[in-house]
Amino acid sequence: MQIDQLNTWRKDSKKPFVMAGPCSAESEEQLFETSKALYESGISVLRAGVWKPRTRPNTFEGIGVDALKWIQNIKQELGPDVQFGVEVATPQHVEESLKHGIDILWVGARTSVNPFAVQDIADSLKGVDVPVLIKNPINPDLALWIGAIERIYQAGIKKVGAIHRGFSSHKKSKFRNIPSWQIPLELKREIPEMPLICDPSHIAGNSDFIYDISQKAMDLNYDGLIIESHRDPKNAWSDAKQQVTPAHLTEILSQLKVRDPKSDNKDFNSHLTELREKIDQVDHDIFNILSERMHLVEEIGQYKKENNVTVFQVNRWNEILKTRAEWAHELGLNEEFMADLFTLIHDASIRRQTQIMNQEEVVENA
Numbered sequence: 001m002q003i004d005q006l007n008t009w010r011k012d013s014k015k016p017f018v019m020a021g022p023c024s025a026e027s028e029e030q031l032f033e034t035s036k037a038l039y040e041s042g043i044s045v046l047r048a049g050v051w052k053p054r055t056r057p058n059t060f061e062g063i064g065v066d067a068l069k070w071i072q073n074i075k076q077e078l079g080p081d082v083q084f085g086v087e088v089a090t091p092q093h094v095e096e097s098l099k100h101g102i103d104i105l106w107v108g109a110r111t112s113v114n115p116f117a118v119q120d121i122a123d124s125l126k127g128v129d130v131p132v133l134i135k136n137p138i139n140p141d142l143a144l145w146i147g148a149i150e151r152i153y154q155a156g157i158k159k160v161g162a163i164h165r166g167f168s169s170h171k172k173s174k175f176r177n178i179p180s181w182q183i184p185l186e187l188k189r190e191i192p193e194m195p196l197i198c199d200p201s202h203i204a205g206n207s208d209f210i211y212d213i214s215q216k217a218m219d220l221n222y223d224g225l226i227i228e229s230h231r232d233p234k235n236a237w238s239d240a241k242q243q244v245t246p247a248h249l250t251e252i253l254s255q256l257k258v259r260d261p262k263s264d265n266k267d268f269n270s271h272l273t274e275l276r277e278k279i280d281q282v283d284h285d286i287f288n289i290l291s292e293r294m295h296l297v298e299e300i301g302q303y304k305k306e307n308n309v310t311v312f313q314v315n316r317w318n319e320i321l322k323t324r325a326e327w328a329h330e331l332g333l334n335e336e337f338m339a340d341l342f343t344l345i346h347d348a349s350i351r352r353q354t355q356i357m358n359q360e361e362v363v364e365n366a
Helices: 028-040 065-078 091-099 115-124 142-154 182-190 200-204 207-219 246-255 266-306 314-330 335-357
Strands: 017-021 045-047 083-088 104-107 132-135 160-164 196-198 224-228
Touching (some): 200 224, 266 335
C-alpha cells in the first residue's frame, strides 16, 4: 500500500496532529462555542459526532444532517484553515458529509468490525479524494482492522490513517476499552507508512486518564491524537465522563512530551546497541529455558498417559498462579504481566500434553 502520509497536517514536527471536538453536536450554539474555543487554542482540525451509533435504541443518536449545516456555518465563521471530521457508517452518511464539505471521514469501531458495512462505504468513496481514518474493530482482531483499511484503500483513497481506540474485553479494567498496545504497534510494523492516531477518550472512558494515555501514545511514536472536547462536559448528551473542556485540553497538550524516534548522538547509539545485544542474549537464554520446560511438560504428559491421569489439575494450576505471583512480587515484576505470561505458557503446556494423550501407539510389525 502506497499510503500518503497524513503527517502533512502537522504544522510543527515537535507537536502531534490533534483533532478535537465534542462527542456529539447537540446544538449549533454548543458546537460553535466549543469549536471557537478549540480554534483559538491552536486546534484547527475539529471533530463532531453527527450520527451516533448507540448500544440501545431510544437514546440520543445524533442530530444528523442539520448538524452538517451547523458545521458549514462554523467553518465559514472561523476561517478557511478550519477542517472538520465526522464518523460515517453508511453510504448515505458519506454522501451527505461530502455534500456539506466535510474534510475528513472516519469509520467507527462498530462499523469496522463488519466487512460488509466497510465495503459499502468503500464503494461509496470511489472517485473521491478525501482523507479517511479507520478505527480498530471493537474486538482485538488485527486482520479485521487491516482488512477494513485495505477495503478503503482499494476504493482509491490514498490518504488513509488508523485510529486506535482500544478493545472491548470481559476483563475488569480501569479503562473503558483495553488499549492492547501491541495490536496497533503490530499494525504499524505491517504497514509502516500508515499514520497512527490514538483516541485516548474512548480508551479511557474517564477524562482523568486522558493525559497518561496521550503521553504513552507519544512515547510509542504515534502520529496524533483525537480527543473529545465539550464546552460543558458534565452536561454533555453523550460520553460526558470522557470529555474535557477546551481549556483542559490545552493544558493536557502543553504538558505532553514529544520525543524523537531516533538520535544522532554517537555515544547514545553505541550504548543502545550494547544494551540491545545484552537483551538479545537474555532472550536467547529465555528461549533455551522455555525449550527445557516444554521437554519436561512432554515427559509429564507421557507419564500421565501411562498412568491414566487427566492433563489438567486445577489445584496445580492454582498453586502455579500463587507462587509465580509471589516470585514476581519478590523480583519487582508486574504481577499482572507475569500472570498473563504464565497463562500463555500453561495453555501451550496443556495443548502439548493433550496431543500426547491422544497420540495412537505405533505398533511395529514383527
